[in-house]
Amino acid sequence: MSLPHCCRKLLLPCLLAGLFFSFDSAAQAAADASRHDFDQAFEQTFERYQLPGLAVAVIQDDQVIYQRTAGERVAGSGEKIDADTLFKIASNSKAMTTGVLARLVDAGKLRWDDPVTRYLPQFRMHDPWVTRNMQVRDLLLHNSGLGLGAGDLMLWPEPNDFSRADIIAGLAHLRPTHSFRSHYAYDNLLYVVAGEVAAAAAGKPYDQLVREQLFEPLAMDRCQVGRWNQRQVGNVAQPHARTATGNRVVREDEETVPDTTSMAAGGIRCSLNDMVKWLRMWLDPQRQPAWISDEQRRAVWTAHMPMPVSARMREWDNSHFSAYGYGWRLSDMDGVWKVAHTGTLSGMYSSVILLPDKQVGIVILINGEGEAARTALGEVLAKHFTAPQDARGVDDYAQLLDVEAQQDAQHAPLPDTSARQTASATDMQSRLGVYRDPWFGQVSVCGDNGQVYWSAQRSPRLRGRIMQVGQRQRIDWDDDSVDAEAWLVFEDAAADGVPRMRMSAVDPDADFSYDYQDLDFKRVDACPPR
Structure with a gap:
């Protein structure tokens, strides 16, 4: 028996409407499940690690699918953290420095393989041959031959009176621990030099360059660099240390935040909303097509310097490679390409994780002692996309980190100095x-x-x-x-x-x-x- 023609005309729209309703319902259910998982991870992190403040955002397909903040800018003050609160992003500043350098390369004002001395004739390393052969790109790759963190006492603890000129002069006295370009060892001083190279090539101070080349075109309106007034800007998170009586502010900002020597290596502050704009630009080239060329995007995210694959990376993420680009760490996580970096300053922790092939970005900002918190939360949020079948939560990874810490303490116990x-x-x-x-x-x-x-x-x-x-x-x-x-x-x-x-x-x-x-x-x- 066939349906009348009029009924057949009504049947197809009804079927399509039901199909679309089914798709919409399934998508909504998946979104609700994701939000539930993210909320659970957020709350476990905030409570387990007793953080003074936490701000998190997750981006997928150019949409902010999750954003949440909790806690206070100053513990006990009642001043709530929100998506516009400024945090120290620490070494996530490095990618901003390399982004500015990439724009200068696009503009023809410098080349990655230019010698550093072309822009800074006073630049000297301990070895004259290294001085002559150090290129702009080498400043960004932690391959100088210097030891881990060499010379950082000229940067921290802040405040101190070392200038960027002092940094450049001091490099000549730091003895290498390895030969040039043979070994990865994280450093900060050469990023300070990179900021001065950018300033010399552009003919203006680094902080002005960052505002003009990065903050303004990307509408990162709350970000701060150089000298600024904390009270005028407002809504600024302060770093905390955890004590027996709770979180306590350490190294609180004065009313005027100084032009810090470490700007290019780790001295920028941004809000969660600002960092979302930064990540969306990197994930979607069409969002800001004129900001950086495809060629320079590839250069920044190319594996230039091999890095060790840690036992944790192998065991947690089944990672097979690890390398450093220009201001970014590159690796694989559960077979998915990962571009990331962390930032650490006393009492402030940040993390940026990009999964470009999945169009996913994650940002975590903490204004307390948050190394383990950042690690556990970042792992859970990233696994949601790289290994959705993995049911481990923040508490599970926290326990693994506790075991690692116990093993480290047994392997290298601290000397007993109690009788001093x-x-x-x-x-x-x-x-x-x-x-x-x-x-x-x-x-x-x-x-x-x-x-x-x-x-x-x-x-x-x-x-x-x-x-x-x-x-x-x-x-x-x-x-x-x-x-x-x-x-x-x-x-x-x-x-x-x-x-x-x-x-x-x-x-x-x-x-x-x-x-x-x-x-x-x-x-x-x-x-x-x-």
Whole structure:
């Protein structure tokens, strides 16, 4: 039996309407399930790690499919974090520096293989051959031959009075640990140099260049670089340390935020909304087709320097390769191409994860002690797209991180310094004096009311009392935000007749930016009379 013609005309639209309704319902159900998973991961992270503040966004197919904030700009203040709150993005600033350089390449103002000395004639590395052959691209790849974090004590802890000119002058005194271009070792100083190369090529200061070439065309309206007024800008998250009584602000901003030396390496601040704009530009070339050419997009995301594949990457993500591009880390995660970077400063953590082939972007901003939180949350959010069958949550990855930390502690236990006593000026009389390192400058090891203090002339937070631990001396820093105690080793006069002092971290796993091992002090004077 056939339907009448009029009924057949009505049947097809009804079937199509039902089909579209089914598709819409399935898509909505999938979106609801994703949001539930993201909410669960967000809440587990915020609660487990007792964070002062957290801001997260997830982008897919050029749409923000998830965005959430929680916590306070200053713990206990009642000032809520929102999507416009400014965070220190730390080393995620590096990709912004390389983005500006890429635009200068597009504009014909420099080339990646230009020698650095073309723009900075005063630039010197320890080896003259390396000086001559260091190209602009080498500044971005952590392949200089310098050790991990070499010279970072000229950048942190802030504030200090090292300038970018001091950074460039100090590089000549930092001895390499490997040959040029043979080995990956993360550094920050050469990104400071890269910012100065950009400024020289463009004929204007780095901060002005970033505003004109990046913030303005991409409408990243809240981002800040260089000198700015915190009260005028408003809505600024402060870094925190976790204490026995809760989160406490450390290194709080003054009303005027200074033009920090580390801008190009890690000194930019942005909001969650700003970072969403940044990620969308990279994921969708048509969003801002004039901002950077396809050729330079490829250059920035090309694997220029091999990096080690860690045990965690192999076990968690089945990763097979890892490399550094220009300001980005490149790897594979569950067979999916991953472009990412993290940012770490005392009391501030950030993470950017891009999965370009899936048109996915993730940004995480934290204003507290959040290394493990960032790792666990980033893993769960990325796995949602690279391995959706993986049911592990934040708590599962947190437990794996706890096991890693326990194993590390067993493998390299911290020395017991609990029996330390204040060193006396009388007992240390032969070691007292003013010492000088060629790149870090002068420090004093001098008596004060019978005790002995180590004090850096150019880095005021690095001041502490010398303690005796058996036959060894260590420094207990006055400022508890300086979280890497140091051993002191005094050496009697060598062939040149000058006593020396060297340093090393008490904790071998301390943040690599406390590069005490790169210091080589010679005594240059007696302590001034008191």
